[in-house]
Amino acid sequence: MSRSIAVIREEFIEQVGLIAQAELLPRIAGRLMGLLIFDGKEYSFSELAEALQVSRGSISSSVSLLTAMGVIERTAKPGDRQDYFKLSEDPYNTFFQRALRRAEKAHKTIQETRNAVPKDKREIRGRLKEYENFYTALMKALDSTS
Amino acid sequence: MSRSIAVIREEFIEQVGLIAQAELLPRIAGRLMGLLIFDGKEYSFSELAEALQVSRGSISSSVSLLTAMGVIERTAKPGDRQDYFKLSEDPYNTFFQRALRRAEKAHKTIQETRNAVPKDKREIRGRLKEYENFYTALMKALDSTS
DNA sequence: TATATTGTTCAGTAATAACTGAACAATATG
DNA sequence: CATATTGTTCAGTTATTACTGAACAATATA
Numbered sequence: 001m002s003r004s005i006a007v008i009r010e011e012f013i014e015q016v017g018l019i020a021q022a023e024l025l026p027r028i029a030g031r032l033m034g035l036l037i038f039d040g041k042e043y044s045f046s047e048l049a050e051a052l053q054v055s056r057g058s059i060s061s062s063v064s065l066l067t068a069m070g071v072i073e074r075t076a077k078p079g080d081r082q083d084y085f086k087l088s089e090d091p092y093n094t095f096f097q098r099a100l101r102r103a104e105k106a107h108k109t110i111q112e113t114r115n116a117v118p119k120d121k122r123e124i125r126g127r128l129k130e131y132e133n134f135y136t137a138l139m140k141a142l143d144s145t146s
Numbered sequence: 147m148s149r150s151i152a153v154i155r156e157e158f159i160e161q162v163g164l165i166a167q168a169e170l171l172p173r174i175a176g177r178l179m180g181l182l183i184f185d186g187k188e189y190s191f192s193e194l195a196e197a198l199q200v201s202r203g204s205i206s207s208s209v210s211l212l213t214a215m216g217v218i219e220r221t222a223k224p225g226d227r228q229d230y231f232k233l234s235e236d237p238y239n240t241f242f243q244r245a246l247r248r249a250e251k252a253h254k255t256i257q258e259t260r261n262a263v264p265k266d267k268r269e270i271r272g273r274l275k276e277y278e279n280f281y282t283a284l285m286k287a288l289d290s291t292s
Numbered sequence: 293t294a295t296a297t298t299g300t301t302c303a304g305t306a307a308t309a310a311c312t313g314a315a316c317a318a319t320a321t322g
Numbered sequence: 323c324a325t326a327t328t329g330t331t332c333a334g335t336t337a338t339t340a341c342t343g344a345a346c347a348a349t350a351t352a
Contacts (some may be wrong), residue, residue: 003262012259019252024170026310037273045329055312060330081320081328092151092280099245106165113158127183134238141287149350201342206300225349227298260322 009038013052023095028054029062033071036087044074044082071095100142107135155184159198169241175208179217182233185283188221190228216240246288251282 013034020030029101031052036043043051049059063085066072073088114128149157159180167178177198183188189197195205209231212218219234260274 005263005267006263008259012255015255015259021254022170022248022252024168028311037277038270040269040273042241046327050237052166056329057313057331058311060310064330081327092277095280096284106168109158109161109165113154113161116154117151121151123186126183127186131183131238135239137291144290145287146284174341178339192297202299203301204341207341210300229299 006123012038023098026062026065028052028058029065032059032062033087034071036085037091040087042077042084042086044077044080044084046082048085069098083129088100096142096145100139103135103138103142107132107139158184169244172208174198175211176205178208178212178237179233179237182218182231183237186233188223188230188232190223190226190230192228194231215244242288242291246285248279249284249288253278253285256281268285 013031015029016037017027020033021027023030032048035048035051037090045056045063049056049064049113063072063074063083067074067085070088072096073093074082075086077084096117105111110128110132114125114132117124117128119125149163159177162180162183163173163177166179167173169211178194181194181197190207191202191205194209195202198205209218209220209229213231214232217237218231220231221232223230234285240288244290256274260271263270263274265271
């Protein structure tokens, strides 16, 4: 007996919530994303709260986060005062960029430390350089795809 | 007036703690790593607790985490009962692998969902495929470097 | 053998982030 | 105008995770 499509959908939404957590996003934001991916339609603000069974406050912060990230877009329906939301054109590219920004930040910190260490401390600078190189490589890898 | 090397060191250690947090690791584990990178020498178990000003319990969990990850190695000094720790040969490669494993897990989840969705639900499967493709690309990018 | 040292475990606490829901401003609708 | 609806904010709560420190087993040393 195979699972019903409704169960598959529910489980997927929860799983995307967990994936989001592993990417340092709030779980509700992930579930919202999962919902929009699976259903592929626009949801109104209140429909989101209803579908995910969370407070309007949570929807508000999740949609502004995902909108800022470029994962979803706010749309409007004629004759309906509510905001509607749908997946944006390229929802996933953001995640590359997020990872890239984290890497850049770490890289910058390490580089600044290395520059601050006197030139004659060669071993320290060498170890910092190696650490830095890791992020250089990561940035390059992420850059090539996004 | 430039900062003293001691201050630069302290700040670096704290910064690596923050970088670690952004990579989903406990802050103390990051500070420990920062300490070993900067100083480039072996530290004993109790020296680590002293240097980072944390409990032995924290050192214990941090060293086992970092050891399991392959970031540090446990060593021994003749005539000293204590465990010593140093950066491993290739401490940074682990981070690629970590990211890779996260991506693989997400990829697997999405793929399983897609396979569970009936073939005639073409739009749903299509959207899942796109989501899956993101992780395929990420895996490829990470794979090329590590 | 007794005492000390070492590293682990785990129960309890602290710190942090997510989430709720009520208050609110803004706007619509009767 | 009054009432309802919408989305945001924020204070308070809940949930989660990190961290501490005491108890402990294992081993060393006197």
